[in-house]
Amino acid sequence: AQTVTQSQPEMSVQEAETVTLSCTYDTSENNYYLFWYKQPPSRQMILVIRQEAYKQQNATENRFSVNFQKAAKSFSLKISDSQLGDTAMYFCAFMKRSSGTYKYIFGTGTRLKVLA
Amino acid sequence: ETGVTQTPRHLVMGMTNKKSLKCEQHLGHNAMYWYKQSAKKPLELMFVYSLEERVENNSVPSRFSPECPNSSHLFLHLHTLQPEDSALYLCASSQEFAGDSTDTQYFGPGTRLTVL
Numbered sequence: 001a002q003t004v005t006q007s008q009p010e011m012s013v014q015e016a017e018t019v020t021l022s023c024t025y026d027t028s029e030n031n032y033y034l035f036w037y038k039q040p041p042s043r044q045m046i047l048v049i050r051q052e053a054y055k056q057q058n059a060t061e062n063r064f065s066v067n068f069q070k071a072a073k074s075f076s077l078k079i080s081d082s083q084l085g086d087t088a089m090y091f092c093a094f095m096k097r098s099s100g101t102y103k104y105i106f107g108t109g110t111r112l113k114v115l116a
Numbered sequence: 117e118t119g120v121t122q123t124p125r126h127l128v129m130g131m132t133n134k135k136s137l138k139c140e141q142h143l144g145h146n147a148m149y150w151y152k153q154s155a156k157k158p159l160e161l162m163f164v165y166s167l168e169e170r171v172e173n174n175s176v177p178s179r180f181s182p183e184c185p186n187s188s189h190l191f192l193h194l195h196t197l198q199p200e201d202s203a204l205y206l207c208a209s210s211q212e213f214a215g216d217s218t219d220t221q222y223f224g225p226g227t228r229l230t231v232l
Contacts, residue, residue: 004158033218044120045206045223091159095218102172104149104221106159 002027004094006107013082014115020067021077021110023092029053029103032096034068034075039109040088048090051075082114119143120224122207128230129197137192137227139207147212148190149221150182153204165190166212197231204228 003026013019025034036048051059051068058066063083067076079086092107119142129135141148150162164172165184179201181193190207208221 035220037223044225047220047222050220093159097212097218100171102161102164104161108156108158 002029002094002096002103002105004092004105004107006090006092006110008110009108010111010113012113012115013079015082015084017082018078018080019082019112021079021090021092021112023075023077023107025073025075025092025094025105027073027094027096029096032094032103034066035093035095036064036066036075036077037091037093037106038086038088039091040085045091049077079112084114084116086112087114088112120207120209120222122205122224122227124227125225126228126230128232129194130232131197131199133197134193134195136194137205137207137229139190139192139224141188141190141207141209141222141224143209143211143222145209145211145222146187147210148184148187149208149210150190150192151206151208153206153226159206163192194229197229199231202229202231 005024032053034051037045038048039045049059049061049064063080065078089109091109094105096103121140123138147166152160162176163182168184183191204226206226207224210219210221
């Protein structure tokens, strides 16, 4: 069965600094999708970044980038130039849909606090 | 905010009550999902509807009954719940394409359910 592990329950970073959130997963699948979602306090969960497993190039989205290591089954999120608005819970997710089955597995989340 | 709305935002119910949660998506998507988010636990995928047909039911107790009358609306009917069912219930939608691709999910704000 697929599992997603986020080993850092809480992290903090100074404003304008860089922080990396870790995520590891376990799967026997070859093609799948990985996501980082952000859930700000009392607000809706939104997509931060997405990576297709068949793509070797790491996804980037403005200040957000991932380090995707398929062989190591690692998918970390780097936030550069951290801003106060980045304070949120961050969830790593593994998703695979095939032949009508849905394997959508989330990690337990990392609570990130950006300090002024 | 995303184009996924949920009502009510908060619900308190007794174990003998019957209530329903409503989700509406305004994004033209063809797939909708119910998740359960409990404290310190990963998001749990409960149900998936694709083209208004239930395609996934992850061993959810029968006291939870989903309904998808059309591609824009999703309900979760609740009856004889237990206190351990207290959680944040999130609705999400996405656009499914042919084959095994997985598109980004857009989440609603959730319904905070408390079962007394």
